[in-house]
Amino acid sequence: VIAIAWNCVNAAHVNAQQTATTTQKPIALQHGAHRIGRRTDADMEKWRAYGLGQFIHWGLYSIPAGEWNGKQYSGAAEWLKSWKEVSATAYDSLMYQFNPTKFNAESWAETAKQMGVKYVTITTKHHDGFCLWPSKYTNFTVANSPYKKDIIGPLVKAYDKRGIDVILYFSIMDWHNPDWRYDIKTREDSIAFDRFKQFTRNQLLELLTLYPTAKGLWFDGTWDKSWVKQAAFADSLEKEMRAMRPGLIIGSRFRADEYGKRHFDSNGNMMGDYEQGWERKIPEKIADVHGNDWDCVMTVPENQWGYSKVWKGHIKTTDELLEMLAKCVSLDGNFVLNFGPKPDGTLRTEELDLAKGIGEWMGINSEAIYNGEYAGLVKQDWGYYVKKTGTNKIYMLVFNVPVSGALNVVLPSRTAISKVYDLGNPGQNYAPEEIGTSAYFIHLKQQTFKRPFVIVLETADNSKNSGAQYQKAK
């Protein structure tokens, strides 16, 4: 009964999205969304269960790290080449300085393993066009740097070995390729961009061929008119990639429909397999995610993805990042934390410290994150509910303890609690005080907690017996 109730809640979300479009007559689309609602195959179910991921932004931009001729660039370090003070040729010659002698794929993957991530998204080529793999379609790759060797292959191997799935980040926009255009205005633009489209297709098929275990592609740099006008080409390329790699996971940012609509097509249906709009922001409520899969990608400082010498503004703490993780999982999403490795191939200390802090918490509480989903319960003052997929277990991820020390719990009607315990201290059982129909107070045994903690509610359907499980309110 509970499972059915929950599925009805979820289905309602998908239908809500469709009803939003069924009020007006749907537009016939050749290149819109090819599926309505979530993918139900095993590959996507595994992706849905990840909970926690790692993003890695690494490339030539990591060398100047946001500084050029002694001046600090105010934008994101990986956008340095777009700064008017930086000449393209001077930037591109950074290739001859790329020599990460301390790069060790095993050590990055081990850090990620200890942190508890289940997937990693790695930049193969960012907007600057420099390829971290020896692509045969351009000279602007690691092969022509002092380092010479492939970076992507060893990373895929090291992460796969630890059971961490790899997603390849790929920027369509490529500032190095002379055939890139921001818009197609002239016949010359069109001829050049046709060459660019073939180059892009060649590189993507090359990546899928060289790294067959990659589970998906995280596309970026797809907002300019030139690419937005390529609905038919991008649609056929997506079909070709999916045919080449059944189960491949591609987000909503890859292609636009024939009316230029991105992320959601002209009928309001999501493009691709999960929503990629949550970049450095998190949805507030379940209605915001429209029943779709999604991931939130997050920087440690305000907005730096590549390594930056200067981290301006607020630097997020372990507890802040844990709360973002909890919020994402409680709303059916994954939380992906970014790392910007240094030019020598080592990870920066602040990021290693965060990986350690998050890993320590995950070591105790990952049961509440992996295979976690929306519990059908709204956010509470004390924190977030997460339901374990396919079970009757609900987790309370507690970030704010009330002065009363009593956590208020209201469950769907006719849901009783059969067992309550502290995930970090299973011997610590609680006897909730029933204060109403399916409403309880859980009286905590202590007032101060150094880290967020998790209480497990094993729920049961008590529509059969009317007797209360615990003492009535006095």
Ligand SMILES: C[C@@H]1O/C(=N\OC(=O)Nc2ccccc2)[C@@H](O)[C@H](O)[C@@H]1O
């Ligand atoms: C992950 C980030 O992705 C980017 N850009 O993201 C977006 O464009 N995000 C976006 C744009 C419009 C709506 C929502 C998100 C890149 O430019 C940046 O360097 C980094 O790689």
